[in-house]
Amino acid sequence: MRKLLVLRPRRGFGRGAEQVSGRWFPWSALPWLPLTAVLAAFLIAGCGDRSSSPAAGTFTPKVPGVLTVATALIPTTGFWEGTPEHVTGGFEYELARDFARRFGLRSVHVEIEPFQRIVSGHLNGADMALALITPTDERKQHLDFSDAYLDAAPTVVTRTGTEIPDLATAQQLHWGALRGSTFVGIIRHLIAPDAPISIFPHDAQIEAALESGRIDAAVFDMPYAVAIARTSGGRLRATAQLPVDESIAAALPKGSGNVQAANSAIHALSADGTIDTLLRRWVGTSATDAESSIPLLRTEL
Amino acid sequence: MSVLPLAALSVKSPAGPAWEFLVLFLVVLIGPPLLERARLPGIVGLLIGGYLIGPNGLGAIGAGNTTIPELGQVGLLYLMFVAGVELDLALLRVHRRAVLSFGAITFTIPMALGAIVGISMSWSAAASLLLGSLLASHTLLTYPAVRGAGLASHPAVATAVGATVITDTASLVVLAAVSGTQVSGGSPSSIALQILVGLVVLAVFSLVLLPRLVRFAFRHLGTDRIVRYVSAVTSLLAAATVAQVMGIEGIVGAFFAGIGLNRLVPNEGPLMERIDFFGSAVFVPVFLVSVGMLLKPSVMVEAETLKLAGLFILASCGGKLLAVLASKRSLRMNRPEAILVLGLTMPQAAATLAATIVGYDIGLFDQSVVNAVLVLILISIVGATLLVQHTKSAVSTPVRRQDALGKRVLVALQDTAQAPIGFAIGAKVAAPDSGVVRALLYSFRTTAASMEQRLSELHRDGFALGIDVDPALLVHTSLAEGVIDAAAAEQPSLVLVGQRSAAAHPMLGGPGEAVAAATSVPVAILLGDAKRIEEVVLVRRDHAPETNGDQVAAVAAELASRVGGRGVTVRQADLSRSLSDVVPGQLWIAPADSGQVNAAFDPPAGAAMLLVLQPN
Numbered sequence: 001m002r003k004l005l006v007l008r009p010r011r012g013f014g015r016g017a018e019q020v021s022g023r024w025f026p027w028s029a030l031p032w033l034p035l036t037a038v039l040a041a042f043l044i045a046g047c048g049d050r051s052s053s054p055a056a057g058t059f060t061p062k063v064p065g066v067l068t069v070a071t072a073l074i075p076t077t078g079f080w081e082g083t084p085e086h087v088t089g090g091f092e093y094e095l096a097r098d099f100a101r102r103f104g105l106r107s108v109h110v111e112i113e114p115f116q117r118i119v120s121g122h123l124n125g126a127d128m129a130l131a132l133i134t135p136t137d138e139r140k141q142h143l144d145f146s147d148a149y150l151d152a153a154p155t156v157v158t159r160t161g162t163e164i165p166d167l168a169t170a171q172q173l174h175w176g177a178l179r180g181s182t183f184v185g186i187i188r189h190l191i192a193p194d195a196p197i198s199i200f201p202h203d204a205q206i207e208a209a210l211e212s213g214r215i216d217a218a219v220f221d222m223p224y225a226v227a228i229a230r231t232s233g234g235r236l237r238a239t240a241q242l243p244v245d246e247s248i249a250a251a252l253p254k255g256s257g258n259v260q261a262a263n264s265a266i267h268a269l270s271a272d273g274t275i276d277t278l279l280r281r282w283v284g285t286s287a288t289d290a291e292s293s294i295p296l297l298r299t300e301l
Numbered sequence: 302m303s304v305l306p307l308a309a310l311s312v313k314s315p316a317g318p319a320w321e322f323l324v325l326f327l328v329v330l331i332g333p334p335l336l337e338r339a340r341l342p343g344i345v346g347l348l349i350g351g352y353l354i355g356p357n358g359l360g361a362i363g364a365g366n367t368t369i370p371e372l373g374q375v376g377l378l379y380l381m382f383v384a385g386v387e388l389d390l391a392l393l394r395v396h397r398r399a400v401l402s403f404g405a406i407t408f409t410i411p412m413a414l415g416a417i418v419g420i421s422m423s424w425s426a427a428a429s430l431l432l433g434s435l436l437a438s439h440t441l442l443t444y445p446a447v448r449g450a451g452l453a454s455h456p457a458v459a460t461a462v463g464a465t466v467i468t469d470t471a472s473l474v475v476l477a478a479v480s481g482t483q484v485s486g487g488s489p490s491s492i493a494l495q496i497l498v499g500l501v502v503l504a505v506f507s508l509v510l511l512p513r514l515v516r517f518a519f520r521h522l523g524t525d526r527i528v529r530y531v532s533a534v535t536s537l538l539a540a541a542t543v544a545q546v547m548g549i550e551g552i553v554g555a556f557f558a559g560i561g562l563n564r565l566v567p568n569e570g571p572l573m574e575r576i577d578f579f580g581s582a583v584f585v586p587v588f589l590v591s592v593g594m595l596l597k598p599s600v601m602v603e604a605e606t607l608k609l610a611g612l613f614i615l616a617s618c619g620g621k622l623l624a625v626l627a628s629k630r631s632l633r634m635n636r637p638e639a640i641l642v643l644g645l646t647m648p649q650a651a652a653t654l655a656a657t658i659v660g661y662d663i664g665l666f667d668q669s670v671v672n673a674v675l676v677l678i679l680i681s682i683v684g685a686t687l688l689v690q691h692t693k694s695a696v697s698t699p700v701r702r703q704d705a706l707g708k709r710v711l712v713a714l715q716d717t718a719q720a721p722i723g724f725a726i727g728a729k730v731a732a733p734d735s736g737v738v739r740a741l742l743y744s745f746r747t748t749a750a751s752m753e754q755r756l757s758e759l760h761r762d763g764f765a766l767g768i769d770v771d772p773a774l775l776v777h778t779s780l781a782e783g784v785i786d787a788a789a790a791e792q793p794s795l796v797l798v799g800q801r802s803a804a805a806h807p808m809l810g811g812p813g814e815a816v817a818a819a820t821s822v823p824v825a826i827l828l829g830d831a832k833r834i835e836e837v838v839l840v841r842r843d844h845a846p847e848t849n850g851d852q853v854a855a856v857a858a859e860l861a862s863r864v865g866g867r868g869v870t871v872r873q874a875d876l877s878r879s880l881s882d883v884v885p886g887q888l889w890i891a892p893a894d895s896g897q898v899n900a901a902f903d904p905p906a907g908a909a910m911l912l913v914l915q916p917n
Contacts, residue, residue, distance in 0.1 A: 053423065053424045053425035053428050053665075054422055054423055054424055055419065055422070055424040055425065055428035055429075055432070055660075055665060055666050055667065055670055056428070056664055056665055056666060056667050057667035057668075057669075260667035260668055260669065261667065263664075263667065263668070264661075264664040264665070264666070264667050265664060266664070267661065267662055267663060267664035268483065268663055268664025268665070269664070270664075271480075271483070271484045271662060271663040271664060272483065272484045272663075273484075
């Protein structure tokens, strides 16, 4: 009868040696197994595509094959370019397209909804809203939020030549802010200006009011502030940032099962540099180092 | 009587860094002992405490806080660094065959099972492979309990410990490959090339450059312990940065840095104590608390999470069990030994968590995977702790083998002028075994109070050689008896007894020989106070006049080889007739026995002699 297994004389544990051999199994090749596994990892992981898998959460769109995104205003400088009928680009639009690619969806459909309604939870049937939205406790009562895709300290924009060296100077200015935004409360509590704050329904109207001199200063999210300063032809300037930690995230309908998938997508696009690339392309190279280059306005006297 | 204006007092709700660090350290302080009272591992207390103070719990630390997660990231790097620096490379060498085969099996089986689990759930190839690799690694969380039972040198334990190097290195390389392919753009071949080049650069930096830089820093900057500790921390951060620059996860760099500094940071040395202390007190607990902050019980009890956790437990613990069963026969383990090895290789913690968090950060895993892995970690730790607790007493304690020659070198001196040469010899003997050099300065009771300055000199002399000799005063009525007592307490592997002048103490018949007569470890008498060793001369006797003479000669040859490297000059000579040939710059190493040397001989100024004696 054929002997299947031949073991060399063994002197196992406590006796000094661990020599093992067998005809039926290539024991001597064992140490190569981890190396083989590592090489396989290189090949298999490298050949696989980088779209999402169930491990990163499952995204179920309301309309099969289509990512429906709500936003407040088109154009919004640097973030949504073109017209509502024909969006040509912008940071958040391209981000939506990257989301769709990652979720394996074939297209992006854009819905326009006033900002005030979006933050009240009305997404007009969209899967998510991308509209420079800052997550707040109040908004979380009506919406679910993804992890942040941009840090966005509130930033003051003024006409070029208007300086804000200190809080006392800031209090003497005429301020403006978007209706329903967190900036109204921030100006009221941190700046406490002498004159009433002017409220506008759209960011574009705030820009126009700034340029025409109807208001002296307005607060925007930092990337947007950088974008409008860049496209103003030198008329506007991001003058100061305020000492508040804020960020921008995707808003999803309350109870949405897509939050984890959206989070994973944001992590992936952040890790592979996509978000930085989009920011540089659509908002400007200065947007990536704005946090260190725009001076901080001390708001405590 | 005036009324206190209490109404004017205002009390603010706590906020800011002081409050956040207060709740963090309260968790570190209270969490582990509470859970340990319930006979659960302390790590669970840190995870639960992290959840409680985090944004998903009581919210004492909000979601926007970046300080504690960033400190936690440093803790993770620290954890991997300590894993590398604590590895017993000598034990690894002794059991390398068993380590290689068991390491391969205990990595490959869970890796394959994990990948199969991922693929069966339609996960992407990258996510499946990462899952496999994180289930294949293990953390030696139960090792302290095993070591405490006196089983550290048991071959089964040594094999499991050594296998950790293979499983964790392979897992981290798979992690580097997967994250590289996900994060970098380009073709698979270019990504593979990028990672391979990155690994080569990292290996060269961590294993070749870093030890030299740190040795230089220890010698030239490391004149106090703070600088030495900061050098070690800087090293791990530097290696992590190099890894990140090359597109590899920082934890891989930290692990490599640990292996690179392994020999410079002896496990029993003061620097290792400090690294362990800060790691155990701050960095690692903060990391675990920061992980606890990710816990979401609502997600953990979801059917999907529990299903995932069940599959992970099956693949990981089942895979580790299969690996032990597959190796049990070939490694001749009995049942308790096999269970003990399973208890050592089953816990999933550091590398598993690190890979999972990386997978989450690069968008490969969602929160339910993270929570399922946390369930796996809890179950594997609790299960492994119970296995080790119930089997360690059933495994026979191994017969204590003679320590490697350089494991613990005790240098006993009467005269600080001998410190440079004594420590230089000690350092060179200890280096190959990642050993420690400990200095004792002999003093009479009456002069002890005035020795502080001389102890400081010893400290400086040690630091100048890049070692921390942690000198202590040996107060005794007799040098020989004092060293014998110290040797009994410290269990050295080699004792060097400094006798500066043969005129005062003859080479033989003095304290050194008395120590040799009373201890079972090699003893060498150091004569002379040479500042530099330019040549090592090994004296070989023409005959072996007494019993065990070969053993003494072997120790002398080993010492000469370690101190002089390849440039040892060998002389076949009768020692008593050749002593007049000693010239400055030389260190003579000779085996000796009673009667061979009876003259009161002092080497000339600038030369030294090491006379190796036969222990009792």
